[in-house]
Amino acid sequence: MTILNINALGMTLGDTLFKDLNLTVSKGDRIGLVAANGRGKTTLLECLAGMSDPTTGDIIRARGLRVGYVTQSIPDMALTRTLFEWVLAALPAEQAEYESWRVDVVLGDLSVPHDLQHKPLIALSGGWQRTAMLAAVWITEPDILLLDEPTNHLDLRRIGLLQEWIAGLPRDMPVIVTSHDRAFLDATTNRTLFLRAEQSRVFQLSFTAARAALDEADAADERRFANDLNKAQQLRKQAKKLKNIGINSGSDLLITKTKQLNERAARIEAEAKPAHQDRSAGDIKLANSGTHAKALVTLENISVEMPDGQLLYQTGQKWILPGDRIVLLGANGTGKTRLVELIERALQGSDSAVKCAPSVIPACSDQHLSQLSDNDTPMTAVAGQFDIGDQRARAVLAEAGVAIRMQDTSIGALSGGQKARLAMLVLRLRNPNFYLLDEPTNHLDIEGQEALENELIARGASCLLVSHDRSFLRNVGNRFWWINGTKLDEVDSPEPFLNVELGAQ
Numbered sequence: 001m002t003i004l005n006i007n008a009l010g011m012t013l014g015d016t017l018f019k020d021l022n023l024t025v026s027k028g029d030r031i032g033l034v035a036a037n038g039r040g041k042t043t044l045l046e047c048l049a050g051m052s053d054p055t056t057g058d059i060i061r062a063r064g065l066r067v068g069y070v071t072q073s074i075p076d077m078a079l080t081r082t083l084f085e086w087v088l089a090a091l092p093a094e095q096a097e098y099e100s101w102r103v104d105v106v107l108g109d110l111s112v113p114h115d116l117q118h119k120p121l122i123a124l125s126g127g128w129q130r131t132a133m134l135a136a137v138w139i140t141e142p143d144i145l146l147l148d149e150p151t152n153h154l155d156l157r158r159i160g161l162l163q164e165w166i167a168g169l170p171r172d173m174p175v176i177v178t179s180h181d182r183a184f185l186d187a188t189t190n191r192t193l194f195l196r197a198e199q200s201r202v203f204q205l206s207f208t209a210a211r212a213a214l215d216e217a218d219a220a221d222e223r224r225f226a227n228d229l230n231k232a233q234q235l236r237k238q239a240k241k242l243k244n245i246g247i248n249s250g251s252d253l254l255i256t257k258t259k260q261l262n263e264r265a266a267r268i269e270a271e272a273k274p275a276h277q278d279r280s281a282g283d284i285k286l287a288n289s290g291t292h293a294k295a296l297v298t299l300e301n302i303s304v305e306m307p308d309g310q311l312l313y314q315t316g317q318k319w320i321l322p323g324d325r326i327v328l329l330g331a332n333g334t335g336k337t338r339l340v341e342l343i344e345r346a347l348q349g350s351d352s353a354v355k356c357a358p359s360v361i362p363a364c365s366d367q368h369l370s371q372l373s374d375n376d377t378p379m380t381a382v383a384g385q386f387d388i389g390d391q392r393a394r395a396v397l398a399e400a401g402v403a404i405r406m407q408d409t410s411i412g413a414l415s416g417g418q419k420a421r422l423a424m425l426v427l428r429l430r431n432p433n434f435y436l437l438d439e440p441t442n443h444l445d446i447e448g449q450e451a452l453e454n455e456l457i458a459r460g461a462s463c464l465l466v467s468h469d470r471s472f473l474r475n476v477g478n479r480f481w482w483i484n485g486t487k488l489d490e491v492d493s494p495e496p497f498l499n500v501e502l503g504a505q
Helices: 041-048 083-088 093-098 101-109 126-138 156-167 182-188 207-249 252-271 336-347 378-382 390-399 416-429 446-458 470-476 495-502
Strands: 002-013 015-026 030-034 056-061 067-070 144-148 175-178 191-194 201-203 297-300 303-305 311-314 317-320 325-329 354-356 362-365 434-438 463-466 479-484 487-491
Touching: 002 041, 015 041, 015 056, 030 041, 030 182, 030 207, 041 067, 041 144, 041 175, 067 126, 083 101, 083 126, 101 126, 126 144, 156 182, 156 495, 175 182, 182 207, 182 470, 191 207, 201 207, 207 252, 303 336, 311 487, 325 336, 325 470, 336 354, 336 362, 336 434, 336 463, 362 416, 378 390, 378 416, 390 416, 416 446, 446 470, 479 495
Parallel strands: 030 175, 030 191, 067 144, 144 175, 325 463, 325 479, 362 434, 434 463
Antiparallel strands: 002 015, 002 056, 191 201, 297 317, 297 354, 303 311, 479 487
16 A cells, blocks of 8 residues: 655755655555765655655655654754653653553663663763654654664664564554665665665665665666667768768768768767766775784783773783784673774873884774864865875865865864765875774765775775674674673674674574
């Protein structure tokens, strides 16, 4: 049964975000909405929720359709309320007075610990705030769910719980979800919409299979376009020959035939559609200056502790060698970032517990991109640190997705994706031979994640990284360290850890 029908929908906000979009949403559809940052995903969801009007086209909704839209950011007015109060406030006043038990049911289904339910939202993590927003929408009993980046700020355990919750929804409940988490999309969707300025495509497949089908369709379009242009070119060549013969022989018939061939070539050229060329959000490129050191970093049974001195775990004897791409695995709070900080301090020469080769040239990035100052400008972050000249600095910033008009504004005004790409540019300009990356895919769209994966692998980069992105860590890692209790174990694969965190049996 169709509940939403999108006809020739278009939205222009300065640039064309999308146009001529056609989509039918039926009961039971679980649709992954995929596009690069800033390409209209949230705008489309707002149109579907009735919060924005499209520039062109129509959205036909089933009579009485209740749309539940979980946005990316929590309203400021919610922050002073407790999680329980915020969810209860989503109910009509009379229902809230007599049916507060509904909140207990929803929060129980979403596995929200009781001790968090009565804390102000401002005191909770971003992950729990997102859970509160989901609960406040779900308690209204919508007919369709729109989820905008629901995995943002969630650790693997919460992502696993969210996947289970979505899988447990009524089978006829339609869901449209935007996410840059490829594994999450594979686990939760059965259709994929690739949103584009032109030629958006829908596949009856989850993300990975749909992405392969999209690449095949784009390649077929490219071949078809080349064939059409070649056919037109051949017709024009034939017309030119006939024209010469017709002129020399004085044949009006050949002159007429020449005109017909040229008109046919013009029609083919006019109807030929070029293959889709997406605008890049900005290049991600890395460098690897190389080193002859046998070991870049050595851990001699280092004790990793909490700030109050409580032991978290001991590393045992570990080495990071040239070419190693080590993924550090562990549940939240087990001390991943603490180890990263220990190594970073050693690389800066202020911690002797960790041994680093003298030839190591580090490039460090934490999950908050704190190596960038919001008060700086992109130009000062690049030209002010590296002797490359203003003209070259502006060129490399533009290549990284920071347009000329944004290069002299504050970094704080950049989008999350632009900041992430700027951070990778700054790291590359250090010409390092070792990368220390804590959640490097935060704020990166799928295109950016894949570009970073490819660069780390193609450059033979040595790195220690922390990531909650399952696709990223599976693709990049060639060694895996697991914080398992009070030990740091090396394991052959991340799968045992992922199975534990995601609740697999």
